[in-house]
Amino acid sequence: MKGYLYLFLILVACCCSSCFQIVEEINLSDNGTGTVNLTVNLSQSKTKVASILLLDSVNGYKIPSKQKIQKEMDEVVTYLKNSKGITNVSRKLDLENFIASVSFSFNNISNINNISQNVLKKLKVNAISSSSYSFSAANHVFERNYAHHKEALVQYNKLKPEVKNVFKEATYTSIYRFEVPVSVCTNPLAKVSASKKAVMVRTGMLGLINGKTNISNRITLSK
């Protein structure tokens, strides 16, 4: 009997398509403080995720239990709370729609350098890139330096085709909101809002993994 159930779940998992979204929002104030909100949304694949969670392991990867996922999120929160310059940490975990988000405030944008890498390291995920942020209040320049890790492509190529498919339609969105309008924005992929106070970059995960997309950006704010 159990064999049939397993077979059925695998069938479901194979039939459903899957993709996910990562959204990063940074709200920056004039004095250099601000807030960050990071969201991972698996809702578009929720059928597949729901059936995978019922299994022990899939394709050789061990599937974590719901309690384990919650525990890991709590560990991330603790890590953030203990990080320099980071306050007001909160997290949201929706296990109905499979959306997880973390938000916090920072004193200085440089506090968030290496945050995502370290968080991912805690979750035992290899980071595909590293970013460093800087804000110069004097020059009114906000900069994100994005560096791609070649290792990411190597790791990606090692994955089985079914797993690779998961990344094909995944998207990454980053939104920076400021208190003053933006005058110059160097990244060609970036879109400036109608109010000119927000910049959005939206790209597919695949481009980030293979290093073809660069999301570095140098945003000059008006004085």
Add this chain to the structure above:
Amino acid sequence: MNFLTKLTLTLSVIFLVTELKAQDLQRKIPSDALVVATLKGKNMLELMSTNEFNQTFLGKKILDKVSRSTKSKVSQVEELGFNLSADFYYYNQGNDSVSYHCLLAPVKNAAKLDELYTSSGLKFNTAGNWRTYYNLDSTELTRWNENTLYFIKGEGKTSYLYPAAQTSIGITDTAAVAIDSTVVDTVAATYDTTEIQEPAVRKTKVTKTKASGAKKKGKVHSKKRKARPVRKKPVQIKEEEADPTEAVAMADSVAAAPAYGMDNGYSQQLALKKRAIAKCVQQKADDFVAKGESTSVLDNKDYVKSIDGHAEISVWIAGLDKLIGGYMPSNRYFDGKSMFKGYGSVVAKLYLEDKNIKIGTAMHFDQDMADIFKKVNKRKLNKKFLQYVNENKLIGYMAYAADTKAYLEAYPKIISRFYGSAYGDEIGMASDLFSLLLDEDAVSKVVKGDGLFIFNGLSQKEVSYKSYEYNEENFETKEVTKTKKETLPDFLLMFSSEDHQLINKLIAYGVKKEFVKNNQGYYELSIPKSPMSLFFALKKDMIFLGSNAEEMAQIAGDRYVAKVSSRHKKMLSNANYAAYFSSKKLAGKIPAEEIGNTAKVEKANKLLNSIGDIYMKSNPIEGNAISGEVSMDIPASQPNALKYLFSLIEEAKK
């Protein structure tokens, strides 16, 4: 004697002689062969002529390779010199140190073979009517004459690591052995002391003397092992004289070992091992030429029973136990335990027929296991299941039937056989406890042991999910709900059960907790976070589970329309295991969004349409053998199974 009788007699004598000649090759296969594979050239030629084969991808590849090696144009496989309408054999034999892979091929024209070797620059020696060619380190040897080609390859077994044996062949660096134990192999042939008579071919006298056995230290190879007593006496092989007139002799890999400064030790050791293997290979080759027909595999009744003139390819494996045992490292953990105890010979045959391709397999067991299987396989599929099979709708099914009660009763016995004598007492107690606690009768009433899973295809369902929208003004994030279509499999599962007490309790519990809904006759089970719902129904001695509400309603209301042809009826009624899959029915049902672009969908559909229906079934146990077969129908447009196979492979390569 009248003319007709004379003719008949002459013809039958000729026929007998040719049959005997054909049997000649088979006769040469030794009786201790562990695996014998046969390829019937005549059967293949009936399906595809050599001209047609020359044009296939495989034929072209072979001819291309040979042409390049001989630097001349070889355009037909007939030019290779083999008798393509006779039988080709592969066999494997070995002892605990060396494994031999041998090929036997019927030769039509030895001169052609001579020419092929010569034009490829490969030197061979000739003695009498036998030609012999050695590879670089002499662990591979090819020998041929007017009617036979014999190829042998010797491989040292990595599990045999007795240091004393290694010393006898000159290996001194046991430390190197320990470091690289996966690569290192050694040979200690265990021949008996009788002197081998000089074969007509080689003038080398080889005498063997038994060296005194030494106590072996087990520290070298595995941390778990302790000192083991002497099992086999290592043998010293002395080569006395080599005929100086032979143009090409066995390669002396020791002399040839490169004198690298760095890994001199390792290369030397490896070369010594190769030399030992080469000597064994030479001995086998000489035996092959010289020996009479005393012990041949044809003396093995089991093998002879497996010979089938209709099968294009057959593979016979003598006792899984022996084969695996030959390759398993003998260490303390496995001593006395064998997963394969009681499993006898295994046979697999490939039949390429006009309308289908069939692979038949059979496995023999010893009497005890056969009895267990007979009891467990007594139960056949519940005939009432056939009332719920509609072959026009279904894409595939899987059915199994076993007697749960017999299985549970036999379970302790099976376990005790696995553990052998190692834990006899403990197993005895555990099985008694198992039988005491488990009421096999009661369990078998709840789960009788047969089930049928039907795959009815794929259906689309609408599913909602959360996404984000950003207003143009300030890119403020807004969470929105969107919908999309998802493809989910449609299935029906049914199994026999007489005792519904437990499941009734589960249903009542589910209704109370509100994840089970009673829909007048059948029940709906909602799965959290999934667009799928499962439906189930209970009948007097059956339980149904499915993904289609309409179908479940029909079953519950006794309105289900069944359609079963006799082929399926027969398969489902008689087999303990049966499966069927029609890829054609699946073609066209896979929604484009799943695969991506339309070109890929078309390719997938084309492939599915070109594969015929696949049937799998087990046969009732006969004597001491369980057999089964897998067959695939070939499309009507294809002339025969062999040509169809080739066209499938060529299609797949595109």
